[in-house]
Amino acid sequence: MKKRFIWVCAAALLFSLGMLAWIYPELPARVPMHWNAAGAVDGWGERHMLLMHSAFLLGVPVLWLALPTLSPQRFAVDSFEATWWFSGMALAGLFAYLQCIHLLAAWRPGFPxxxxxxxxxxxxxxxxxxxxxxxxxxxxxxxxxxxxxxxxxxxxxxxxxxxxxxxxxxxxxxxxxxxxxxxxxxxxxxxxxxxxxxxxxxxxxxxxxxxxxxxx
Known part of the structure:
Protein backbone atom coordinates (compact mmCIF):
# COMPACT_ATOMS: atom_id res chain seq x y z
CA MET A 1 0.00 0.00 0.00
CA LYS A 2 2.87 2.39 0.70
CA LYS A 3 4.26 1.95 -2.82
CA ARG A 4 0.79 2.31 -4.28
CA PHE A 5 0.35 5.53 -2.29
CA ILE A 6 3.58 6.95 -3.74
CA TRP A 7 2.57 6.01 -7.28
CA VAL A 8 -0.91 7.54 -6.87
CA CYS A 9 0.57 10.78 -5.51
CA ALA A 10 3.06 10.94 -8.39
CA ALA A 11 0.32 10.30 -10.97
CA ALA A 12 -1.97 12.92 -9.40
CA LEU A 13 0.82 15.50 -9.36
CA LEU A 14 1.88 14.82 -12.95
CA PHE A 15 -1.70 14.95 -14.20
CA SER A 16 -2.46 18.24 -12.46
CA LEU A 17 0.83 19.80 -13.61
CA GLY A 18 0.15 18.64 -17.16
CA MET A 19 -3.27 20.27 -17.12
CA LEU A 20 -1.74 23.42 -15.64
CA ALA A 21 0.92 23.58 -18.39
CA TRP A 22 -1.78 23.10 -21.04
CA ILE A 23 -4.23 25.73 -19.78
CA TYR A 24 -1.95 28.28 -18.08
CA PRO A 25 -0.89 30.21 -21.24
CA GLU A 26 -4.56 30.84 -22.10
CA LEU A 27 -5.51 32.20 -18.68
CA PRO A 28 -6.01 35.91 -18.04
CA ALA A 29 -3.59 37.76 -15.75
CA ARG A 30 -6.17 37.77 -12.95
CA VAL A 31 -8.25 34.71 -12.20
CA PRO A 32 -11.05 33.89 -9.73
CA MET A 33 -9.72 32.59 -6.42
CA HIS A 34 -12.77 32.38 -4.19
CA TRP A 35 -16.49 31.77 -4.58
CA ASN A 36 -19.33 32.45 -2.14
CA ALA A 37 -22.04 29.97 -1.18
CA ALA A 38 -24.15 31.06 -4.15
CA GLY A 39 -21.34 30.20 -6.58
CA ALA A 40 -20.47 33.82 -7.40
CA VAL A 41 -16.83 34.91 -7.57
CA ASP A 42 -15.94 37.15 -4.62
CA GLY A 43 -12.14 37.00 -4.73
CA TRP A 44 -9.51 37.43 -7.44
CA GLY A 45 -5.76 36.90 -7.65
CA GLU A 46 -2.79 36.62 -9.99
CA ARG A 47 -2.80 33.49 -12.12
CA HIS A 48 0.45 32.18 -10.63
CA MET A 49 -1.49 31.65 -7.39
CA LEU A 50 -3.04 28.59 -9.06
CA LEU A 51 0.26 26.85 -8.35
CA MET A 52 -0.62 26.64 -4.67
CA HIS A 53 -2.70 23.50 -5.29
CA SER A 54 0.34 21.79 -6.81
CA ALA A 55 2.38 22.83 -3.77
CA PHE A 56 -0.21 21.23 -1.47
CA LEU A 57 -0.25 18.13 -3.65
CA LEU A 58 3.53 17.89 -3.43
CA GLY A 59 3.31 18.27 0.35
CA VAL A 60 0.84 15.38 0.80
CA PRO A 61 3.33 12.52 0.21
CA VAL A 62 6.04 14.28 2.20
CA LEU A 63 3.72 14.78 5.16
CA TRP A 64 2.04 11.36 4.92
CA LEU A 65 5.41 9.58 4.85
CA ALA A 66 6.86 11.64 7.71
CA LEU A 67 3.99 11.66 10.22
CA PRO A 68 4.10 7.93 11.14
CA THR A 69 7.76 8.29 12.15
CA LEU A 70 6.79 11.04 14.60
CA SER A 71 4.07 9.07 16.39
CA PRO A 72 4.60 7.83 19.96
CA GLN A 73 4.67 4.03 20.03
CA ARG A 74 1.34 3.81 21.79
CA PHE A 75 -0.29 5.85 19.04
CA ALA A 76 1.49 4.39 16.00
CA VAL A 77 -0.34 3.96 12.70
CA ASP A 78 0.98 0.42 12.15
CA SER A 79 -2.25 -1.21 13.34
CA PHE A 80 -4.24 0.44 10.54
CA GLU A 81 -1.48 0.90 7.97
CA ALA A 82 -3.62 0.04 4.93
CA THR A 83 -6.25 2.60 5.98
CA TRP A 84 -3.54 5.21 6.54
CA TRP A 85 -2.19 4.88 3.00
CA PHE A 86 -5.67 4.68 1.47
CA SER A 87 -6.65 7.93 3.20
CA GLY A 88 -3.48 9.56 1.90
CA MET A 89 -4.34 8.49 -1.64
CA ALA A 90 -7.83 9.94 -1.25
CA LEU A 91 -6.34 13.22 -0.02
CA ALA A 92 -3.90 13.39 -2.93
CA GLY A 93 -6.78 12.73 -5.32
CA LEU A 94 -8.78 15.53 -3.71
CA PHE A 95 -5.99 18.08 -4.12
CA ALA A 96 -5.47 17.05 -7.75
CA TYR A 97 -9.20 17.42 -8.33
CA LEU A 98 -9.21 20.87 -6.73
CA GLN A 99 -6.35 21.94 -8.99
CA CYS A 100 -8.23 20.77 -12.09
CA ILE A 101 -11.60 22.36 -11.31
CA HIS A 102 -9.91 25.63 -10.29
CA LEU A 103 -8.11 25.69 -13.64
CA LEU A 104 -11.36 24.98 -15.48
CA ALA A 105 -13.15 27.74 -13.58
CA ALA A 106 -10.38 30.22 -14.43
CA TRP A 107 -10.30 29.08 -18.07
CA ARG A 108 -14.03 28.89 -18.72
CA PRO A 109 -16.16 31.63 -17.07
CA GLY A 110 -19.46 30.23 -15.90
CA PHE A 111 -18.01 26.89 -14.80
CA PRO A 112 -20.16 25.68 -11.85
Missing part, protein backbone atom coordinates in the same frame (compact mmCIF):
# COMPACT_ATOMS: atom_id res chain seq x y z
CA UNK A 113 -17.36 25.81 -9.30
CA UNK A 114 -19.66 25.62 -6.28
CA UNK A 115 -21.26 22.36 -7.41
CA UNK A 116 -17.97 20.86 -8.56
CA UNK A 117 -16.32 21.74 -5.24
CA UNK A 118 -18.93 20.27 -2.91
CA UNK A 119 -19.30 17.24 -5.17
CA UNK A 120 -15.58 16.48 -4.98
CA UNK A 121 -15.44 16.98 -1.24
CA UNK A 122 -18.56 14.85 -0.87
CA UNK A 123 -16.89 12.01 -2.76
CA UNK A 124 -13.82 12.38 -0.54
CA UNK A 125 -16.03 12.08 2.55
CA UNK A 126 -17.65 8.92 1.16
CA UNK A 127 -14.29 7.28 0.39
CA UNK A 128 -12.66 8.11 3.73
CA UNK A 129 -15.88 7.48 5.66
CA UNK A 130 -15.92 3.91 4.36
CA UNK A 131 -12.65 3.17 6.18
CA UNK A 132 -13.03 5.49 9.16
CA UNK A 133 -14.17 2.67 11.44
CA UNK A 134 -10.79 0.96 10.93
CA UNK A 135 -8.74 3.90 12.20
CA UNK A 136 -7.11 3.25 15.56
CA UNK A 137 -6.09 5.80 18.16
CA UNK A 138 -3.46 8.16 16.74
CA UNK A 139 -2.60 11.86 16.58
CA UNK A 140 -2.97 12.43 12.83
CA UNK A 141 -6.08 10.86 11.32
CA UNK A 142 -9.65 10.64 12.52
CA UNK A 143 -11.81 12.43 15.10
CA UNK A 144 -9.02 13.57 17.41
CA UNK A 145 -10.83 15.21 20.30
CA UNK A 146 -9.52 15.21 23.89
CA UNK A 147 -12.12 12.55 24.74
CA UNK A 148 -11.31 10.10 21.93
CA UNK A 149 -7.58 10.39 22.57
CA UNK A 150 -8.10 9.82 26.27
CA UNK A 151 -10.14 6.63 25.98
CA UNK A 152 -10.03 3.70 23.56
CA UNK A 153 -13.71 2.88 24.01
CA UNK A 154 -14.74 6.44 23.17
CA UNK A 155 -12.41 6.43 20.16
CA UNK A 156 -13.93 3.21 18.81
CA UNK A 157 -17.55 4.28 19.28
CA UNK A 158 -16.92 7.74 17.85
CA UNK A 159 -15.26 6.42 14.71
CA UNK A 160 -17.99 3.89 14.09
CA UNK A 161 -20.40 6.83 14.15
CA UNK A 162 -18.07 9.01 12.05
CA UNK A 163 -17.97 6.32 9.36
CA UNK A 164 -21.75 6.60 9.02
CA UNK A 165 -22.01 10.39 9.21
CA UNK A 166 -19.19 10.94 6.72
CA UNK A 167 -20.70 8.57 4.15
CA UNK A 168 -24.17 10.05 4.65
CA UNK A 169 -22.91 13.64 4.57
CA UNK A 170 -20.81 12.92 1.51
CA UNK A 171 -23.73 11.33 -0.33
CA UNK A 172 -25.98 14.28 0.52
CA UNK A 173 -23.31 16.68 -0.76
CA UNK A 174 -23.01 14.67 -3.98
CA UNK A 175 -26.79 14.69 -4.37
CA UNK A 176 -26.87 18.45 -3.82
CA UNK A 177 -24.10 18.98 -6.38
CA UNK A 178 -25.71 16.74 -9.01
CA UNK A 179 -29.22 17.94 -8.32
CA UNK A 180 -28.39 21.62 -8.39
CA UNK A 181 -29.56 22.21 -4.82
CA UNK A 182 -28.28 25.28 -2.93
CA UNK A 183 -24.67 25.11 -1.79
CA UNK A 184 -25.81 25.67 1.79
CA UNK A 185 -27.41 22.19 1.77
CA UNK A 186 -24.12 20.54 0.87
CA UNK A 187 -22.13 22.65 3.31
CA UNK A 188 -24.56 21.81 6.11
CA UNK A 189 -24.33 18.09 5.29
CA UNK A 190 -20.52 18.11 5.32
CA UNK A 191 -20.30 20.23 8.47
CA UNK A 192 -22.76 17.98 10.27
CA UNK A 193 -20.82 14.89 9.21
CA UNK A 194 -17.74 16.28 10.95
CA UNK A 195 -19.34 17.94 13.97
CA UNK A 196 -21.77 15.23 15.08
CA UNK A 197 -19.03 12.67 15.95
CA UNK A 198 -17.01 15.34 17.77
CA UNK A 199 -19.99 16.25 19.96
CA UNK A 200 -20.81 12.57 20.46
CA UNK A 201 -17.28 11.90 21.76
CA UNK A 202 -17.79 14.43 24.57
CA UNK A 203 -21.27 13.17 25.45
CA UNK A 204 -20.20 9.52 25.43
CA UNK A 205 -17.07 10.19 27.46
CA UNK A 206 -19.07 12.01 30.14
CA UNK A 207 -21.62 9.19 30.21
CA UNK A 208 -18.87 6.64 30.85
CA UNK A 209 -17.29 8.94 33.42
CA UNK A 210 -20.54 9.24 35.38
CA UNK A 211 -21.03 5.49 35.23
CA UNK A 212 -17.48 4.91 36.51
CA UNK A 213 -16.58 2.68 33.55
CA UNK A 214 -13.83 4.75 31.95
CA UNK A 215 -10.66 2.93 30.99
CA UNK A 216 -7.42 4.34 29.59
Missing amino acids: MDRALVGGIGLFFVLVGNVMGKVRRNFWLGVRTPWTLANERVWYATHRLAAKTMVLGGLLALAAALGGLPGTVAVAALAGAALVPAVFSLVYYKRLERAGTLEA
